[in-house]
Amino acid sequence: PTVSVKQDSFEFGEVYIGATARERLTLENTATIPALVVIDVSQLAEYSVLLDTPQAQAALVVDETSMAAADSDSIYKLNVAAQSHLDMLLVFKPNRLFKHDFFLPVHINGLPSAAMGKRVTAEGLKAPLSISQATFDFGPQVIVGARASLHGAVLTAELKNDSAASLHWQFGLDTPELSEGVFVLDPPSGKLDKFSRMTVSVTFVPRDKRRYTTTVPVYLDGDDRRIFAEFELAGTGTAPMLSFSTREVVLPVVPLGFKSSAVFMIKNQGYERLDVQCKLPLDKEAVPISVSFPRGSVLDSGANRELPVEVSAVSTRPLSFAGRLEFFDADGQKFGLLVSGGSDNSVLSVFPFLATNAESLAIQPSKKDKEINIEQREQGGIQSDVDLVDWIMRFSERSSPASEPPPAPDVVSAKSRACLVNWLNINVLKTPINDFPADFVRSNGRLLLDLVEVLSGRKLNLPGLDKADMSSGQVLARLEAVLRHLRANGAVLGSVRAEYLIELDDFVKTGLAVASGNL
Numbered sequence: 001p002t003v004s005v006k007q008d009s010f011e012f013g014e015v016y017i018g019a020t021a022r023e024r025l026t027l028e029n030t031a032t033i034p035a036l037v038v039i040d041v042s043q044l045a046e047y048s049v050l051l052d053t054p055q056a057q058a059a060l061v062v063d064e065t066s067m068a069a070a071d072s073d074s075i076y077k078l079n080v081a082a083q084s085h086l087d088m089l090l091v092f093k094p095n096r097l098f099k100h101d102f103f104l105p106v107h108i109n110g111l112p113s114a115a116m117g118k119r120v121t122a123e124g125l126k127a128p129l130s131i132s133q134a135t136f137d138f139g140p141q142v143i144v145g146a147r148a149s150l151h152g153a154v155l156t157a158e159l160k161n162d163s164a165a166s167l168h169w170q171f172g173l174d175t176p177e178l179s180e181g182v183f184v185l186d187p188p189s190g191k192l193d194k195f196s197r198m199t200v201s202v203t204f205v206p207r208d209k210r211r212y213t214t215t216v217p218v219y220l221d222g223d224d225r226r227i228f229a230e231f232e233l234a235g236t237g238t239a240p241m242l243s244f245s246t247r248e249v250v251l252p253v254v255p256l257g258f259k260s261s262a263v264f265m266i267k268n269q270g271y272e273r274l275d276v277q278c279k280l281p282l283d284k285e286a287v288p289i290s291v292s293f294p295r296g297s298v299l300d301s302g303a304n305r306e307l308p309v310e311v312s313a314v315s316t317r318p319l320s321f322a323g324r325l326e327f328f329d330a331d332g333q334k335f336g337l338l339v340s341g342g343s344d345n346s347v348l349s350v351f352p353f354l355a356t357n358a359e360s361l362a363i364q365p366s367k368k369d370k371e372i373n374i375e376q377r378e379q380g381g382i383q384s385d386v387d388l389v390d391w392i393m394r395f396s397e398r399s400s401p402a403s404e405p406p407p408a409p410d411v412v413s414a415k416s417r418a419c420l421v422n423w424l425n426i427n428v429l430k431t432p433i434n435d436f437p438a439d440f441v442r443s444n445g446r447l448l449l450d451l452v453e454v455l456s457g458r459k460l461n462l463p464g465l466d467k468a469d470m471s472s473g474q475v476l477a478r479l480e481a482v483l484r485h486l487r488a489n490g491a492v493l494g495s496v497r498a499e500y501l502i503e504l505d506d507f508v509k510t511g512l513a514v515a516s517g518n519l
Helices: 054-059 351-356 389-396 416-426 438-442 446-456 472-486 503-516
Strands: 004-005 011-018 021-029 035-040 047-050 077-080 085-094 098-103 106-108 110-117 121-127 129-131 135-142 153-161 167-171 183-186 189-192 197-204 213-220 227-236 241-244 248-254 261-270 273-276 277-279 289-292 298-300 306-316 319-328 334-343 361-365 373-377
Touching: 011 021, 011 085, 021 077, 054 077, 054 085, 129 213, 129 227, 129 503, 135 153, 135 197, 153 189, 183 213, 183 227, 183 334, 189 197, 241 334, 248 261, 248 306, 248 351, 261 298, 261 334, 298 306, 306 334, 319 472, 361 446, 438 446, 446 472, 472 503
Parallel strands: 011 121, 135 227, 248 334
Antiparallel strands: 004 021, 021 085, 035 077, 035 106, 047 085, 098 121, 106 110, 129 153, 153 197, 167 189, 167 213, 183 197, 213 227, 241 261, 261 306, 273 298, 277 319, 289 306, 319 334, 361 373
């Protein structure tokens, strides 16, 4: 292939630190066969290549084998078609006081000795004007549109005159994002006395659901031919939404017939006024929860930007549940929140509740053999066959009635783990383990399945449990199947999720998939 760089040289001249200079770079292939050209600026931290044309973007070859390399985004492999050319930009953004003079590393792939790069000269200078922050990314922000009460998100930066003379500065405001008011800079221009400072604000007012980016140059003394600094502005417009003060509501496990409840906040993210609607799980027997709005259900953009929501549950039979509350806006868009809890009369399951409420509870024998009733004890009313306060104090080794649930230890001791491992290896597991709980996690649910089958005395007839090689999705499905089986048979595991039982890397990937809506 006969490939060359059209430009004779790249002369950036003097560029201030914090500013950016660009020079057109054109690759020409005069041969009758295509060529793969490599531009390697991985050792030139202040230089990059901007593929600003559709042809150049389409010509970029992504080498998946080098994607993990630290400098992979600074090595550009471009497929130049026969008898054609590609236009792009060579970008210089100085970060130090230095004079540059070198030949641009450009060659045909596989022939590094056949260099075709042209000479590059540039110099980084200290600007008389410095800024405290040059990059502003507002992230996702609610579309403002015509709603007068919403004014967009605001960030600030400080301009400083580092010279002994006064400076007149101004922003270049000729980009669509600025002329349409998506980004607003205030003030747009000004004067700085020697060694003085001033603050400018940047407001992001998105109009549509899309990503906005723009670069704003800073000029001095009315000279718009020379850029002294640049602001990089970015933000994403999103639709109005509801958010919650918690990612999940975990109701305490309580005795049969007792009400468990929790309060969380629902927050307005962009609505002028909204009467929130809530949909409960359809199966009230399996998920016996109810919802109330103590301060009403109308959100607005003023005093009621957030409101409390109380979720409660009562069950007269042993139950462990996990469900999803769905809140709707006027357009039918839904926002979900997980809720879990349980009811049981086992003192092991409800011990935190007993420890907190010992003085007001009574334990009575049930009409059914080997069962007990836990009931509310009123003044002068029902008396307990067990001195619950004394029992709790002795059991938890406390010297006074408990005012809060006994805290769980931060770390299970090595002695306790060793004891558990020995007991599991002798009495339960088909495959011995050495490291708990790491061996359980690494088994992808196989050891948990063995444990359940041995302790229950029956084999689980659940689909997909016998596979050896499984993807992360299949492992999650296996664990969820086991958890569903345990909950259906009375295990109080409403707040346990399958993703809590997998490898850390898989847990992170699962979280990212959920956040992006892909799971």
